[in-house]
Amino acid sequence: MKNLIIYNSIKRYSRIGILGLALMGTQACEDILEENVISNVGNNYLNTASGLNDGVNAAYSSIRAWYGTERGNNFSVFGTDTYTNGADGSFKFMNFYTSDFDSQNAHARELWDQFYQGINTCNAVIERAPNVTGLSETIRKQRVAEVKFIRAHHYFIMTQLFGGIDLQLSESVIPSNQVSRATVPQMYAAIIKDLEEAIPDLEPLSKSANYGRVTRPAAENLLGKVYITKATSEAAANDDYAKAEPLFQKVISDYSFRLLNNFADVHAFGNETNDEIIFSAQYTRSPLTNGGGNNSHVFFLMEYDVQPGMRRDTQNGRPFKRFKPTNYTLNVIFADRVNDSRYQGSFKQVYLSNNPGTFNTNFDKSKPTVNFSLGDTAIYDPGFEMSESERAKKPYQVLVPSRYDERLFPALKKHLDPGRVDLTQFEGGRHYIGMRLGETYLLLAEAQLKLNKIAEATANVNAVRTRAAFPGKEASMLITPAQMTMEMIIEERARELLGEQHRWLDLKRWGILLDRVKLHNPQATGIQPFHVLRPIPQNQIDRTEGNASSFPQNPGY
Numbered sequence: 001m002k003n004l005i006i007y008n009s010i011k012r013y014s015r016i017g018i019l020g021l022a023l024m025g026t027q028a029c030e031d032i033l034e035e036n037v038i039s040n041v042g043n044n045y046l047n048t049a050s051g052l053n054d055g056v057n058a059a060y061s062s063i064r065a066w067y068g069t070e071r072g073n074n075f076s077v078f079g080t081d082t083y084t085n086g087a088d089g090s091f092k093f094m095n096f097y098t099s100d101f102d103s104q105n106a107h108a109r110e111l112w113d114q115f116y117q118g119i120n121t122c123n124a125v126i127e128r129a130p131n132v133t134g135l136s137e138t139i140r141k142q143r144v145a146e147v148k149f150i151r152a153h154h155y156f157i158m159t160q161l162f163g164g165i166d167l168q169l170s171e172s173v174i175p176s177n178q179v180s181r182a183t184v185p186q187m188y189a190a191i192i193k194d195l196e197e198a199i200p201d202l203e204p205l206s207k208s209a210n211y212g213r214v215t216r217p218a219a220e221n222l223l224g225k226v227y228i229t230k231a232t233s234e235a236a237a238n239d240d241y242a243k244a245e246p247l248f249q250k251v252i253s254d255y256s257f258r259l260l261n262n263f264a265d266v267h268a269f270g271n272e273t274n275d276e277i278i279f280s281a282q283y284t285r286s287p288l289t290n291g292g293g294n295n296s297h298v299f300f301l302m303e304y305d306v307q308p309g310m311r312r313d314t315q316n317g318r319p320f321k322r323f324k325p326t327n328y329t330l331n332v333i334f335a336d337r338v339n340d341s342r343y344q345g346s347f348k349q350v351y352l353s354n355n356p357g358t359f360n361t362n363f364d365k366s367k368p369t370v371n372f373s374l375g376d377t378a379i380y381d382p383g384f385e386m387s388e389s390e391r392a393k394k395p396y397q398v399l400v401p402s403r404y405d406e407r408l409f410p411a412l413k414k415h416l417d418p419g420r421v422d423l424t425q426f427e428g429g430r431h432y433i434g435m436r437l438g439e440t441y442l443l444l445a446e447a448q449l450k451l452n453k454i455a456e457a458t459a460n461v462n463a464v465r466t467r468a469a470f471p472g473k474e475a476s477m478l479i480t481p482a483q484m485t486m487e488m489i490i491e492e493r494a495r496e497l498l499g500e501q502h503r504w505l506d507l508k509r510w511g512i513l514l515d516r517v518k519l520h521n522p523q524a525t526g527i528q529p530f531h532v533l534r535p536i537p538q539n540q541i542d543r544t545e546g547n548a549s550s551f552p553q554n555p556g557y
Contacts, residue, residue: 043173046124049134052143055125059147060212060282061291062118066157067281067501068294068415068432071107073323075161075534076501077299079527080513081520082329082494083503086321087303087406097517097526103538103557111161112537115154116168122147122154124171145201149214149222152194156226159187160505161534163554177545181552185235188226195223206255211273217251218279221435224248228447229509241450248444251278257437259467264345266436267414278435285419285429293427297420299323300412300499304351308359308370308397309378315418316351317411318426323499324409328520330383330401333494339473340465342495343383347410351379363403366391381410412499438464438496446489458484464496486510508532530556 045051066072070091077083078095085095091107093100125147129140151169158165167182167190182190202216203209224247231240251257258275260266266276273280283294301319305312312318334343353372360369366388372378381399391398399408417428441460448457458481469477479488493506507513513532517524535557544551 046128047132049132052125052129052132052135055121056143056147059118059121059125059150062114062121063150063153063281063434064283064291065111065114065118067434068283068296068428068430069292070295070299071111072501073296073299074107075111076504077323077499078504079517079521079524079531080503080507081516082326082333082498083323084326084521084523085406086324086409088320089322095521095523097524097528097531099526101531101535103535103541103553105535105537108161108534109537109539112158112540115158116166119151119154119168120172122151123168126151127171141201142203145198145219146214148194148198149202149219152191152198152226153222155187155191155194156222156229159184159191160229160508162536163533165536166551177543179544180550184233188230188233188235191226192223192230195219195226199223204255206257206275206278207273212280212282214279217255217257218435220247221251221278221440224251224440224447225443228443229505231450232509232511241447244447245444245451248440248447251440252437252444257440259437259441259463261467262345263341263468266438267345267433269416269418269430272431272433276437277433278437278440280431280433280435282431283429285421287427290427290429293425294415294417294430294432295426295428296415296432296499297417297428297430298426300415302409302411303407304379304411307351307363307379308361309353309355309357309372309376310351311355312423313354314420314423315354315416316348317416317418318420318424319411321407323412324404324406325412325498326520329494329498330410333491333498334383337383339470339476340468340495341470342468345468346412346414346498347381347383348413348416349381349383349410350377352376353378361397363399363408364391364397366394366398370396372396383410414499433500438467439493439502442489442493442496445484449484449486449489454481454484461488461492464492468496528556530554 046055074091074094078085078091079097085092126144129144132140135143155167164182164184164187166179167186169190199216199219202214202219204216206215206217208215224244227240227244227247230236231244256275257278260274260276265271266274281294284290298318298320299322301317301321303319303321304310304316305319334340337343353374353376356372356374358369358371361367370378377396379397379399380394383401385400385402386398391400415430417430419429441464445457445460448460458479461484462478465477465479466474490510490512493502497503504513507516514527514529517527533554536551536553541548541551541553
């Protein structure tokens with residue numbers, strides 16, 4: 001089956017309540033992209049002004065298939081040099097790279113189906129918009145530009161994961177099993193065309209008046225990243241980096257984005273619409289309009305909830321113990337904790353007791369018991385090997401690196417969601433940051449490094465590093481042109497963007513996935529050269545006329 005028809009696509013999304021984008025914080029209703037829950041819609045509804053607008057919102061909702069989901073995190077965080085597996089989870093094989101990671105993979109199938117539903121919705125909006133009445137020409141063009149961005153976004157993610165796939169640029173109104181795989185150059189040509197056509201008609205603002213809508217700088221930022229990724233693919237052209245550079249420069253210089261003064265504030269709870277964010281996937285607190293929610297809050301947490309003085313609460317999160325930082329992350333990426341605030345800004349170090357009483361110690365045997373009142377420090381994770389004699393002086397348990405294991409490890413706090421309604425809620429409501437200015441500076445530096453503009457690249461990396469400095473340590477964070485190497489970019493992206501759904505895609509586009517994973521992720525024993533692509537879902541091959549002869553599986557699966 002080529003894609004679900006637009007009627008089914010919209011109807012399905014309507015039933016789970018994600019035809020609109022999120023209301024966050026105290027913003028007034030008129031200042032956001034409004035939500036509507038619509039059911040029992042027919043095919044002709046899209047031909048009306050209200051139907052077209054709801055179709056655009058349905059296309060937006062498909063972005064949630066990637067950002068903040070279990071599948072998006074497993075595809076982009078697991079099996080890298082920065083994260084390995086913790087104790088729990090049924091997808092460890094994606095970190096191990098075993099034969100269980102095959103064409104029956106549920107994540108591949110879900111992402112494939114949901115992105116193609118979104119793509120077909122985009123196709124329908126693009127084709128039908130010219131004949132819809134009741135819209136100003138400016139809004140009509142803007143809505144078409146928005147869905148061209150979304151279509152390009154989906155194909156870009158899919159191309160990086162799967163290679164050339166079915167390139168559908170027109171609406172599918174009836175099921176079809178006659179499909180084939182486009183080439184990677186064809187995919188990139190279509191992605192670039194969509195973004196180039198979208199940019200002039202998008203709002204030239206840092207933030208849309210209807211927060212959550214795609215703006216011109218978001219499309220420029222994405223197009224720059226497309227070029228910088230294309231530059232290392234089989235579609236590479238000699239001018240890819242030269243085309244990327246001015247796009248990133250424009251995003252940095254021509255709008256009102258800014259690097260926040262404090263790195264930790266970028267991901268602070270309640271600050272999801274800050275001035276560093278270029279584009280984010282919108283979530284909400286309403287179960288009617290939140291779909292599956294932003295689930296990132298569960299995956300990066302250690303098993304704090306069974307430790308002396310502690311129980312599970314919404315403040316500290318529901319600990320799935322899925323992703324454990326590698327030794328490379330802790331000892332190399334975050335080696336500097338004197339000048340650089342990003343270790344402190346990324347990881348949770350203190351747990352305050354929410355279960356008072358006297359307890360026997362378990363992981364810290366420097367003292368036999370601990371006693372806590374409500375709000376006392378119960379666990380301290382200093383990030384270094386504090387001596388037993390020093391630990392013995394502390395009235396709490398100290399978690400030192402020699403005691404780290406698959407249950408106890410530094411917990412990433414970027415995605416914590418204390419706004420959940422109860423202890424077990426999986427469907428978080430925080431927006432998920434898809435693009436932010438800190439990354440744009442590093443992408444620009446990477447493009448300039450490849451163009452041999454060393455001084456300019458150094459200045460852009462230093463912009464990120466000085467923002468990350470502890471007060472008074474800015475000079476110590478500066479690098480020199482002699483230090484401006486690709487290894488600096490590789491490590492700096494890990495420090496700045498840890499756990500933000502970039503790393504697997506980064507390692508792949510740099511051509512170092514196998515080497516870095518083998519070197520820094522000892523659990524990933526099964527990784528092979530063919531793992532630079534993910535498996536095509538078997539159900540896609542099975543429902544294609546001619547099966548594998550018409551729609552071949554990626555090698556190795």
